[in-house]
Amino acid sequence: MADDTYIRLDNVGKVYPSKAGPVEACGEVNLAIRRSEFIAIVGPSGCGKTTILKMVAGLQPYTSGTITVDGRRVDGPHTDLGIVFQDAILLDWRNILDNVMLQVDIRGLDRAAYEPVARHLLASTGLAGFEKHRPFELSGGMRQRASICRALVHDPPLLLMDEPFGALDALTREQIAMDIQRVWMEKRKTALFITHSIPEAVLLADRVVVMSPRPGRIVEILDIDLPRPRRLDRVPERFNEYTGRIREIFRATGVLAMD
Amino acid sequence: MIRLAPFFGILVFLAAWEVLVHLFKVPAYLMPPPTKVFGTFVQEFPKLLFHGWITTYEMLLGYLLAVVIAVPLAIGITSSNRFDRFITPQLLFFQVVPKVAIAPLFLVWFGVGTTPKVLVAFLISFFPIVIDAAVGLRSMSSEMNDLARSMGATRWQLFARFRLPTSLPYLFSGLKVAATLAVAGAVVGEFVGADKGLGYLLLVTNSNMETALMFATIVALTIIGLVFFYIVEFLEAFLIPWHVTHRVREGAGTM
Numbered sequence: 221m222a223d224d225t226y227i228r229l230d231n232v233g234k235v236y237p238s239k240a241g242p243v244e245a246c247g248e249v250n251l252a253i254r255r256s257e258f259i260a261i262v263g264p265s266g267c268g269k270t271t272i273l274k275m276v277a278g279l280q281p282y283t284s285g286t287i288t289v290d291g292r293r294v295d296g297p298h299t300d301l302g303i304v305f306q307d308a309i310l311l312d313w314r315n316i317l318d319n320v321m322l323q324v325d326i327r328g329l330d331r332a333a334y335e336p337v338a339r340h341l342l343a344s345t346g347l348a349g350f351e352k353h354r355p356f357e358l359s360g361g362m363r364q365r366a367s368i369c370r371a372l373v374h375d376p377p378l379l380l381m382d383e384p385f386g387a388l389d390a391l392t393r394e395q396i397a398m399d400i401q402r403v404w405m406e407k408r409k410t411a412l413f414i415t416h417s418i419p420e421a422v423l424l425a426d427r428v429v430v431m432s433p434r435p436g437r438i439v440e441i442l443d444i445d446l447p448r449p450r451r452l453d454r455v456p457e458r459f460n461e462y463t464g465r466i467r468e469i470f471r472a473t474g475v476l477a478m479d
Numbered sequence: 480m481i482r483l484a485p486f487f488g489i490l491v492f493l494a495a496w497e498v499l500v501h502l503f504k505v506p507a508y509l510m511p512p513p514t515k516v517f518g519t520f521v522q523e524f525p526k527l528l529f530h531g532w533i534t535t536y537e538m539l540l541g542y543l544l545a546v547v548i549a550v551p552l553a554i555g556i557t558s559s560n561r562f563d564r565f566i567t568p569q570l571l572f573f574q575v576v577p578k579v580a581i582a583p584l585f586l587v588w589f590g591v592g593t594t595p596k597v598l599v600a601f602l603i604s605f606f607p608i609v610i611d612a613a614v615g616l617r618s619m620s621s622e623m624n625d626l627a628r629s630m631g632a633t634r635w636q637l638f639a640r641f642r643l644p645t646s647l648p649y650l651f652s653g654l655k656v657a658a659t660l661a662v663a664g665a666v667v668g669e670f671v672g673a674d675k676g677l678g679y680l681l682l683v684t685n686s687n688m689e690t691a692l693m694f695a696t697i698v699a700l701t702i703i704g705l706v707f708f709y710i711v712e713f714l715e716a717f718l719i720p721w722h723v724t725h726r727v728r729e730g731a732g733t734m
């Protein structure tokens with residue numbers, strides 16, 4: 221691989237111990253993610269997508285293989301990143317601005333320097349005027365936007381997203397997907413994006429990693445060669461070819477029923 | 480208007496009580512009418528105040544002692560599995576022992592002074608606080624834990640910035656339950672052996688058939704309990720407004 225590889229997974233696998241015996245979540249995962257690349261992972265429920273994301277973040281130890289990020293072996297939480305989870309997980313006792321600033325406070329960064337960044341991010345995701353609101357006063361979509369701002373405020377080189385739209389309605393999903401594309405085009409962060417939605421994967425990613433049912437294996441990696449900014453309302457012919465190809469793989473691996 | 484509804488209910492109840500006592504000519508030593516109880520309450524107010532203060536003092540001391548010991552204990556239990564395995568079975572054991580049954584023992588050990596009352600109030604308010612605090616300290620989601628670690632939070636930050644605030648609503652529900660129990664604890668302590676306090680006054684009025692004063696004493700105990708409960712609730716509203724406002728909003732929807 222070229223030396224602009226930022227994240228490298230080398231034959232990575234994870235076996236969880238459990239009362240009913242060991243459970244292999246995923247295995248033989250080989251993937252090299254280039255700096256500034258947007259990678260989407262799609263796969264059936266339980267194939268180890270969250271596990272892979274947590275292993276990359278150093279939040280979950282891997283049981284075989286090696287993971288390196290920026291040339292360093294991952295062997296514990298590494299913090300040069302921002303994570304967006306399926307739920308926004310905002311702290312009830314902080315207002316929206318302070319929730320974004322949590323990232324700054326915990327890292328001991330200079331509050332005065334980052335507050336304008338936080339405000340700018342909130343404004344650019346349509347949350348201007350809500351800085352002093354409490355999380356419960358916001359809709360689910362607004363909360364998730366705030367959590368995306370929190371993942372970005374310290375300007376990390378890596379953005380990890382685990383089904384960030386999972387709990388949202390279709391319209392909100394699409395809006396936030398466009399937000400993410402815009403931010404990514406501005407900042408060109410390396411992004412690892414996990415989703416259940418094939419169109420969302422094709423919309424956002426440079427490459428889509430398709431996984432098999434558990435124990436998860438990478439079945440195919442598709443290069444998505446579409447110009448940006450991409451839009452969901454006027455998709456080119458090739459867009460549908462990509463989504464069709466991914467569906468085909470899912471049918472072949474028994475994830476989607478033949479029809 | 481809605482806020483006045485409970486008072487209205489109490490008024491109806493008192494009026495019915497008054498009417499029924501007169502209607503059936505119930506003797507006052509069995510069941511004095513509320514007007515007589517009120518009269519006695521006013522008349523004997525200095526006495527009630529004196530004994531009430533004693534009971535309040537014992538209750539507060541026992542309660543504060545419980546808070547000061549229970550909260551660190553809950554932190555210990557939830558921070559160390561070893562400590563948890565060591566202490567939790569014993570806690571459960573002491574929780575099951577009826578506290579009322581231990582009160583006479585305290586009398587033997589510590590005499591008729593303040594100590595046994597404080598200890599019963601302590602024991603009774605202790606368990607709800609430990610248990611709810613521990614539940615609260617364990618209630619943080621694993622995702623929040625991941626979030627904190629991805630920010631490089633230290634152990635201390637994880638505790639002080641995430642785990643502890645998450646636990647506060649649970650802690651306060653334990654504190655409120657304990658607040659209502661602490662009065663009962665002090666009174667039980669006084670029942671077993673005392674020469675002052677509202678529990679003592681209850682026993683005396685009982686044996687003298689001063690039923691009106693007995694009722695007035697019960698009213699005084701109820702007032703102490705209520706005031707104490709609302710003080711804790713006020714503290715809650717002050718310390719975790721984010722939780723309380725949330726609850727108020729949810730409640731408002733169902734009214």
Ligand SMILES: Nc1ncnc2c1ncn2[C@@H]1O[C@H](COP(=O)(O)OP(=O)(O)OP(=O)(O)O)[C@@H](O)[C@H]1O
Binds near residue numbers: 236238243268271434
């Ligand atoms: N903490 C754990 N302990 C034991 N087994 C686990 C644990 N976390 C996940 N697993 C197992 O590992 C497998 C993969 O889990 P993972 O959460 O990575 O799947 P996923 O692809 O993210 O699924 P979904 O799309 O439903 O989120 C699952 O079969 C699950 O049973």
Ligand SMILES: [Mg+2]
Binds near residue numbers: 269270382
């Ligand atoms: Mg998952």
